[in-house]
Amino acid sequence: MSTTVSPLAPKTIPDMPEIPGVRFATAAAGLKYAGRTDVLLATLDEGTTVAGVFTRSKCTSAPVDWCKDKLRTGTARALLVNSGNANAFTGKKGKAAVELSADIVAGSLGCPKNEIYLASTGVIGEPLPAAKFQGVVEDLKSGQDENAWLDAAKAIMTTDTYPKVATSAVAFGGRTVTISGIAKGAGMIAPDMATMLSFIFTDAAISQDVLQAMLSAETDGSFNAITVDSDTSTSDTVLLFATGRAVEKGVAPIQSIDDPRAESLRMSLRGVMQDLAHQIVRDGEGARKFVEICVESAESDASARKIAMAIANSPLVKTAVAGEDANWGRIVMAVGKAGEPADRDKLAIWFGDVRVAVEGERDPGYSEEAASAVMKQENISIRVDLGIGSGRSRVWTCDLTKEYVAINGDYRS
Secondary structure, eight states, X not given: OOSSOOTTSOSSOOOOOOOTTEEEEEEOOOSSSTTOOOEEEEEEEEEEEEEEEEOOOSSOOHHXXXXXXXXGGOEEEEEEEEEEEOOOSOHHHHHHHHHHHHHHHHHHHXXXXXXXXXXXXXXXXXXXXXXXXXXXXXXXXXXXXXXXXXXXXXXXXXXXXXXXXXXXXXXXXXXXXXXXXXXXXXXXXXXXXXXXXXXXXXXXXXXXXXXXXXXXXXXXXXXXXXXXXXXXXXXXEEEEEEOOGGGGGTOOOBOOTTSHHHHHHHHHHHHHHHHHHHHHHHTOTTOOOEEEEEEEEESSHHXXXXXXXXXXXXXXXXXXXXXXXXXXXXXHHHHHHTOSOOOGGGOEEEETTEEEEETXXXXXXXXXXXXXXXXXXXXXXXXXXXXXXXXXXXXXXXXXOHHHHHHHHTTTO
């Protein structure tokens, strides 16, 4: 993890309220570096339901395979996360490591092995020395704290420069239900469901099928709408846990997606997921600019998304942003290469509120000075109107700087 915080980092950290039924503890197991906190254990009350979305990489990590299999049980008692080692591309050793990890946690907590969820982040291809968890598991068990959100977020960092937390609340009949989460990620970010991990918790009582429907619905507009470098990790994992403890204060369980409360809770979940997703982009390795890209009037929403991602992932667009160059020709290039329906002579482009191109050519009122002023800002919006349909999409990215190359040139050291 870096000692220099990203200039795009949030200026304040929210107060993270306790969520009944969730407790955290962290430890330094020495998985990669001695003395660095690298393990997180979250324990969950019995009856906690769980939902998940995962990377679509064809080279998934052993913990991803483990979680996808255990998700069929629908319940969870603990989450063990480590940084420094992704336990990916580790073959039979990787499978043995997740089995041992789960055995160690289940033995300590006295809960079923198939209710233990695992995630790992760090270097790919190095066997995970899971036996080291044995040396810290009792300290993790005894050190549980409902308020240790920042410690939990810090424990899962790799090249991140700051811990990522977010929280939201929704009231049902004057009784508050809370949704809070943590995330990590700064490079290898182009989720497709990098090294992106996010763990979200609520005290609401929600059936597993409803919980999964809510999480899946909100992924496309949050974690699947960001990119730092176009690379999808072997380890991308988002898990959502519902402890059900809100029942104790009179909030009845949500057992149907048609329950009106499910929609309110989903909107609250959306806020948390988008907040965490934006923080990942703002911590993009070497990033100095946060960029929102909106594509509208495309043939379809899916077409708009492909075009928006073509712009967001273009090294030429991203380096132009880094250089504060109002080079709208690179936007035209990215639209054209996306392989989606487009009409050159209907295309319009804005940098911020400055229209730079319209009807397939430079705007007659184009001002280099005004466009350049937009590019000097920390937060930049780029809007593209294709003029051929009603499809829309919005994605977020960052610039590409020399520091990104420096960070990734010696990442394994």
